[in-house]
Each structure stands twice: as structure tokens, then as C-alpha cells.
Amino acid sequence: MKHKNLFDKKMLIPALIDSFLKLNPKAQAKNPVMFVVYIGSILTTFLVVYSLCGYDAGGTTGFILSITLWLWFTLLFANFAESIAEGRSKAQAESLKSVKKDVPAKLLKHAKFGTRPDVVSSSTLKKGDIVLIEAGDIIPCDGEVLNGCASVDESAITGESAPVIRESGGDFCSVTGGTRVLSDWVIVQISVNPGESFLDRMISMVEGAKRQKTPNEIALSILLTALTIVFLLVVVTLLPMSIYSVNANHSGSPITITILVALLVCLIPTTIGGLLSAIGVAGMGRMMEANVIATSGRAIEASGDVDVLLLDKTGTITYGNRQARNFYPLANVDKKVLAESCFYSSLADETPEGKSIILLSHEYGFNENTIDKEKMTFVPFTAQTRMSGVDIDDIIIRKGASDAIKRYIIENKGIFPDEAQKIVDMVASRGSTPLAVAKGNEVLGIIELKDIVKEGIKEKFAQLRQMGIKTIMVTGNNRLTAAAITAEAGVDDFLAEATPEAKLEIIRKYQASGNLVAMTGDGTNDAPALAQADVAVAMNSGTQAAKEAANMVDLDSSPTKLIQIVEIGKQMLMTRGSLTTFSIANDIAKYFAIIPATFASTYPVLNKLNIMHLASPASAILSAVIFNALIIIALIPLALKGVSFKPMSASSLLRRNFLIYGLGGVIVPFIGIKIIDTILQLI
């Protein structure tokens, strides 16, 4: 689902056909503004026929015919805008549907590799079923990995060609139906019933985009309908007033139905009315292009309102892996001795941190190729001990978080010296993570693991701050470390030593004080916080629980996606607001074109208001109608792409958009109508 051309040639012709199909009354009745145009067009069409039959329909047949044609064009242009937007979504839905096909699934009775599978169709799988998926198989349905580890090609969903690893336990245990296992095998427990899978949700989302109206869209529709009724009233009451004026002044003839309809169509907000649904569909499409699936349009809109962002430190603010930067031995310990212990304790440590410790100890002359691993017993990291290390005969080396080591030392009747604590604090205060290293029950020293803050992230946060969005870093680190990184990355606040409860707590706190909170999460323990947040984005790689609690899923599993989501949400609202302003502002010029023309026969003095010096009453009215139709076509690209968004404060954004769309909306039609009038004279 990468970005497509705005007007794909393949889409143009179906969209054109669709624009005509949408002329049926049922489709038109959905949009009150355009429905008024529709009724008007039908009315003037009758007048054309009436006039062709030789009756007086008020005005020449040519004039009524031209007005009628352009009214139909107005409708077609609005339909076309909607069709183009829908076409783009449909293409996305089609490509998703092609992913979702019936595949054979290997149903297992027990989650054990080697038991004989029954081959069934994927469409019969229910929640709780256990299936085996081997290299080359397509994953039949969404689920969680119970057993095994495999590399999976998820490009069908994410468009990202690099394979990802899916394994049991941890945050990478979730698989999506329709993706393909490239190597190895996994045993998966199906987590959804038929028709509820992730793909199903995506497809219904994309297809349903045009039907579901978001709260703001509803509110705007109400306003547009009210304006339409007001203008209908203005136009309808103009007829009696015109009759009165003709009688009072004993000259001219009352305003004709054709001109009344033309005036009405020009005045009602057709520009925004015609483009409204296209904007909504296109907004949803832009989310899809960003590889984010929202469960509702409401969620997308809410993301524009967010003013507090909860961001995970790791991956968002800093690069995922911390690097060993330095060894700090205690005063009575040789640095090389410390490096040696660090080296041995990290030999079996496959994490990026462990590898970086090995790399650093190379500088002290240790090399993994020259040692004998036979005598060594490696102790892996566990969540309980929060330490890892190695036993070489009776020498016990451990490294881990300083508090874990401290507890370990004290348990073994040793002393965790003040000096060590000082180094720990010193390292933490510069935003690095201290790891303590112990040999037996004595502390040797501290390893500094440095968090590397991502480039450009500080500027990003500054922009967010300008937009009035507060960023809060969530980290498992202690307060000192968190404070240091907060300062370095320019985050507004932090939540240190974060537990799921603490996350939930901080979200509630901000909501209670009137903020809208957005967060990203992937683990099962994030689910309560995700459910509480106003905008919750789950990583596609995350657990099913997280995805279900969230109202959006990021297919790329990118931690910085939240920022992009906020921008897309804002852009959608801005586009609507700007086009509404533009549409209303246009009316000023249209009045100047139509009013003098309409009453020219009764009150010739009104021609003083013809400040555009339009050639004749007929061409003035026709020019206004043509302008009104063409502006819809001209604004389709804007409706689809959205008003350009630059992070800035609300006041400057408002000033900019009001200048462009408000003032622009006043001036543009004066120029446009004059040009059209000039062209009409040449023809």
C-alpha cells in the first residue's frame, strides 16, 4: 500500500462511469447540499423541454440549456471527486482481498511439534484451534505463536519486504493471516473466529470508509445543511420580493425560475458539500498509506485532538540497543580485571548490549577465540534474578542492574560499597544505564551502557510542543537515567520505572485534567493502558491483547508512527474546515455577479454593483454557475491530498489558513468569474 499517483489512469475511467451512476436519487439524497443541486437541475431540465416546446420558460432556450448543463456538471464533478477517492480505497481493499484466500491449514490436537496434523480449510478454523505452519505455508488466520520460531514475510500486509521474526513468548508472538512463513516452523493458536480476523477488519474498514461519518463530519454536515436551508429561504423569498418590486417600479419582469435555481446553487456551499465525502475517504486512505489501520474514522479524528503523547523510550527516542561505553572499576580494582569479568560474563549474552560489552573488552585484549568454553557454565538472564553471568569452576561472575547485584551481594554476606553506588549514580545521571559486575561477593565495578538518542528527534519534539502536544517518555529506567535522557531528547516529562499500573495511572491523571492522551504499546501488559488511552496504537508485531485494546494498529510497528498519525488526523479536519471557509467566502463575489444581473430589468441602477463589469446579465449568471462547477474539479487534488500541514502553533496555523482559504476564498471567484465571462464573450 505505497503511495499511488493522485489520478491513476486505470482509475479514471471507472470513476467517470461511477460519477454518472451516482446520479440516481438514492445516492444523491445522502448529501443534502448536493441534493438541492440535483432537484434544481431536474427543474431546469424540465424548463428546457418546456422552452423547446415553444412556451415561455423565462429566458432564451440557449441560456436555460447552458445553465442546466452546468448544473449537471456540478453534480458530476462532485460525484467524480467521491468516485476517485473511493477508487483509491477500493484498490487498497482489492489488494487486501487477494491476500485473504482459502488456504489449507494443518490442524493439530496438541501444541507439540511432530504430532500428525489434519489438513483442513482455513475458513473452518475457530478461535482456540492450534495449527502448524511450516516453511512455505501461508498463515491461515491471526494467532499467537505457542511454539517455535520462524521468519515471516509480511509484505502482503505491510508492503515491507524484509522478513520479520515471529517466536513464542515476548512481544513478537503474534502472526497475521495471509502472511507467509519463509523458514522454520511455528505452532500457532488461532485467536479469532472466522470473519473477525485482522484482514477482515482492514477490508471492512477500507470499504466502509465512505459510509461511516465521523463526529466532526456530522457536526459539519449539520452546519452545511443549515446554511443550505438559509440560502434556500433567501432564494425562495426573493421571488415575491421581485414581484413586488416589478409592480412598485412598473418596469422589468420578475426573476425567473432558472435564475433562482442558478443563484441558489451558487450560494449553497457546494464546494465543500461536493468534496466532503471525498475528504473523509481520502483521509482514511492516507492512514492506510502510512500503514496504519484504524478501527474507526472516529479514532483518526481523535488523533488530531491529542495533546499528550506517551512514547516508549526504547525505539522511539533512543535507538533500541544500548552500547557499552566504558568500564568503571572501583578504586582497588584494576581496570583490566574488571574488563575480564565483563568479558566472561557476557560471552553467552546474545543481546546487543552483551555484544557491545564484548566489543569493548576487545580493547583490553580479550578475545573469544582464544578461550576454552568447556569449563564454563553460563547463567542466562531471567526476569526474576535480573542478572546473568558465568561460573568458571568456583569463580562466580555476575553482572546485572545495580540493585539486583546489590541484593545478590548482601545475600552472599558481602558489602555493596558506597563507592560503587556513587559510580552508579554518576553513570545514571548522565542518562546511561549502569550495570554492576560482581566476582564472588565483591563488586568489581560498573559498566556504562549508553542510550543513543535518535537524530532529529529533539527537533520533532520541539515541533510537537509548538503544536501544543506534550510528550512524555515512558521508560523502565530509574529516575536519574530517565531525567538525563529527557533533557537530552527534549521530552517534556517522563515516567520512570514504569509499570503497567503506573502507565494507566498517568493516562488517567492527564485525562482527568482535560487532556487527550495517545500511546503506543505492544505487550499484553500494555493492554489496560491502551484501552484507557484516547488514541491507542498497537504494534502489528505485538500481542493480540494489545491489538484488541487499541483503536489503531501500526503495520510497520514503528514507534514514531504516532506522530505521523496525529498529523494525518489534523490534516483531515483542516481540509474540511478550510474548504468550508473557502466555500462560504466565495459567495460574496457570486452576489456581486448575480444580484445586478438578476434585477437589471427592474432596477437598471443596480448595475453599479456590477464591479466586475461582466458583459451581460446572462453571461454574468452563467459565469458564476460555471465557476461554481469548475472550482469543485480544481479542488479535487486538495481534497485528496489534504491541506498541507506544517507543525506550528494554533494561532499561526489559523492565521495562515484564514489568509489562504478565507481571504483567498473572497478574491479568487472575482478573478475566476471575470475570466470565464471574458471567455464566454469570445465564444
Add this chain to the structure above:
Amino acid sequence: MIIAYIDLVVFLVVLTFLSIVLGRYIALVFNGRVSYLSFIERPLYKLIGNTGEMKWGQYAKGIMLFNIIGIVFVFIFQLIQGALPLNPQHLGATTLDLALNTAISFVSNTNWQSYTPETTLSYLTQMLALAVQNFLSAATGVAVLIALIRGFVAVEKGTIGNVWEDLVKSTLYILLPLSLILGFALVKLGVPQNFNNYQDVQLINPQVVSVTVDGKTTTNRFTTQTIPMGPVASQEAIKMIGTNGGGFFNANSAHPYENPNAISNWLEMLAILLIPGSLCFAFGRMVGDKRQGYTLYAVMTIVFIILAIGVMLAEFNGNPAFYHLSIDGVMNLLQSGGNMEGKEVRFGVFGSGLFAAVTTAASCGAVNAMHDSLMPLGGLVPLFLMQLSEVIYGGVGSGLYGMLIFFAVLSVFIAGLMIGRTPEYLGKKIESFEMKMVALVILVVPLLVLLGTAISVVIAPGLVGMSNPSAHGLSEVLYAFTSAANNNGSAFAGLNANTPYYNLMLGFTIFVGRYGVIIPVLAIAGSLASKKRLNVTSGTMPTHGLLFIGILIGVIIIVGALTYVPALALGPIVEHLILFK
């Protein structure tokens, strides 16, 4: 013209100063911090019994009940006034349609008068029926506004205050004291306050009047003139303070007993705008952000200045029809100059022009000059000021709640979308329910004005009342319906509206124009009160400061103009173009 500018500036400086002071006091009153009249308040509450917090529906019921009882009372009072005391001229019952029109008109703070007061209503009717409603209708406006403000302030609360308490407080603490002060001042300036019989006086120059009917000419010689008396000052005070505008005499504030001199004229103009202006400042204080109040006051004042200068200029320049007659119409030390038709010499074009702008900016409707005789553009200004839905200061309470709902919420909605957030005003999200109510409010007034005008200019009962069957006739009818629907009450008096058709049409228009706005406003208040109050961040659209002032003015002018431009084009604009051809 320079005198006019100086006068306008001094007027606005004094108005602003007094409004700030009074606004502070009003905020204290409704925050429950003022209680020097509690000895009257407490027994009243005991009498009413119901002093608990109310949901918006209960509040609206209270308002409607209170007002409908008022209408019934005033209606009946006019019919039985012949049997009641304080009726020196022995005036009998009015017609039913007139009684209904007058009852609705005074209860709704409109004070449209189809009748000539001194020959129609007794002193007692003026005092007990009309003057009482002058207080209560203004109190109703304040109560609705205060309920709306509570809606903005409340956080996730279902209630918006107690209607009876709000009505009592606004009457006792605001309207009564101010009326007393103004009443005494007017007496001092020469406005009568008595129950005397009308006085017959000998004319110094007897008048001979010849009338020709069906070819027969009758000539009458008049040697005496009857001068009406009455408790004028007391009614005059609340007529201005409460933006009511219903005159004790037919000539309204052009009458020397209602408005004897330039000083009283100035005081009356000040009194009209005083409460509407000060409510802006009270609003700012009550929502905890004074800048919000300053902003709205600035918007009102800027629009007012532009339009007030417009009407004064139009009148100052005078009528071009005189140019050809070699008549010197230029203002100088010896003559008033400008367009003096329908104006009092003691006020001149500036005193009358400014008054016309003031009385139609606020929904007062008192007049000190005949608006029908204003120049076309001079007449367009009062018409346009009313068509802006009476929010440029507007009526007591109604002006500000109109401004908040018609335009502030509307502007916030459009501007809010433009910065990419769900629109919010004072921390309250504006969602579809609010927009529905706003849509209702936007619809109801133009509906009444345009439909009423359109019907009246094509059917016989409507055309009968018209004394100028030309473009100006359309202006007159348009003015009548605009004034009624927006609860102003002033008139282009060329239209004879004391016919059953106009009495009933306009009575209906006034009623729907008043309560068709009040009920949605209270509904919005209730809905806002139940919402969370969002935090203000730099991502929040500021609803104060120059930018928002500009946007708000733009929305007011454009939305106001777009609705009425065609009608105005066929009325005053065409009149102007023809006259200045």
C-alpha cells in the same frame, strides 16, 4: 463631522469604563458574593420554594412558564383597563389582536408598539403591565445568559443553576438600582413623573387645518392643544436600562417629556448599552479568563463604530434632492444641517444618527428620530445592525448569548476545524448536538424575517398598511419583520402595523424569534455543562486576541450579509442608487 467623532469617542470611553465597573459587580452578584438585599431575596425564595439546581429542561420550563404567565397578564390587563383606576382619560379596552401583540412584545423585551400609548393605555396599564415586564423581560435575558455561562464553567455537571434565583438576582441587584439612578437623573433633567390629567393649553398661534375628502373641503381652527402627562421618568429609566424601548408616548424618545435635551439624550444612549456592554466583562470574569470578555466587547465595539459612523455620515451628507433646489443644507452654527427630516432640532443629525445606531445595535428600539426618514444608507445601518441578530451589544443578556451562540460558537467551529482539532470554546468541545442547536438558531430568525416580508409584500392585507408602495415600502416591511424577529421593537413608521394582519403576524414573529432562540441556547448550556473542560495548550485555538477578533467580525458580517443582501439590494440599496443617480 469632527464633533461627531469626538462625541463618539467620549461616549465609548465612558461606556467602556462604566461597563468594566458594572461587569465586575454583575459577576460578584451571580457568584453569590453580594447580598445586601438578602432581606428581600430570602422571603422571595421562601415564597417560590424551589431553589435547587436545575437541568436545562427545567430551567427552560421555568423561563417559558414565567413568560407565558406574563403574556396572559398583560393581555388581560389591557382588556380590563377601563374598569381600573389611574385612568384619567377613561381609555377603554384595546382590540384583541393589539392586546396580544403588545403582550408578546413587552414580555419578550421587544416593545414593538402598534398603538399610540397616550391615546390607548392608562397610567396603570403602563405601570403595572408594561413597566413590570420591562424589568422581567430584561431579567429573563440575563438569566438565560447566566445559565449559558454556567454551562461553560461547569465540569461534568448536569445542572445550570436555578431560574428563579437568577431572575430575582438580576431584577433586584442590577435592574432596580440602575433604573432608580437613571429615573432620578431624568426627573432632574425635566422628565415628568405624575398622575395628573392630560393638560389642555391655549395655542399661541391658532392652527387652521383644511382637509379635503371626496371633493368636500372642511376647515378646522384649533386653539388648544392637549398635553399628555404621566409617570414618565420611572418607565423611561427601565425602558433604556433594560433595552426595552417601548415609549410612554408615541413619539418615544423624540418626545420632549421622554428625552428633554442633549444631556438626557446622551444618558439614555449610555443606559441602553450599559448592561449589554458590562455583561461581556462579567462573562470574562465568570469563565475565569477576562480576555474572553475583552475580545467580545472589542468585536461589538469595532462593528458598532463602523456602522455608527456610517449612519452619521449618511445623515450629515443630507439629501441630494435638495441640492437642485438651491437650499443650503450644510450644517453650520446657525442651522442643524444634513438630513433633518424626521429629526428633532435639539439632537441634530449626530445626536439622532448615533441614537439610531445605539438603539438598533442593542435590541432597544427606542427612537429619538423617525427611522423611516433616515437616508437610504442611514436606514440601512439600523436594519443591518438588527439583521446581525442583535449581537452588537444586543439586548440585555440576549445580546451576549446571541453573540456566543450565533457567532462565537460558529466561528470557533469553522476556525477549529481549520487548525485540525475538534472545535472547542472555553475548553468545551463543540460537537454535533451543539451544532444542531446552533443550526436551529441560525435558521429561525432569517426564516421569520424573510418569509414574513415575502408574504406581506404580495398579499393584500400586507400591502394595505404600506404608505410608500415603492422600494421604500419593501424596506418598511423588511424593517418591521427584522425588528420583530430580532426583538428590537423600533419601526420604519411609514408602515401602519395596527391591523389584525400585522398585529398577529408580527406577534407570532416576535414570540418565535425570542423563544426559538432561548430554548436552543439553554439546551446548549445544558449540554456544555455536562462536558469535561479541556486543558488549554498552545495547540488550542486562542479565542481572544486580534486574530480571533478579526475572524469573529468576518463571520458576523459575512453570515449576516449573505442572508439579507438580496433583500437589502431591493430595498435601501436600490433606494440609495436611485436617489444618488
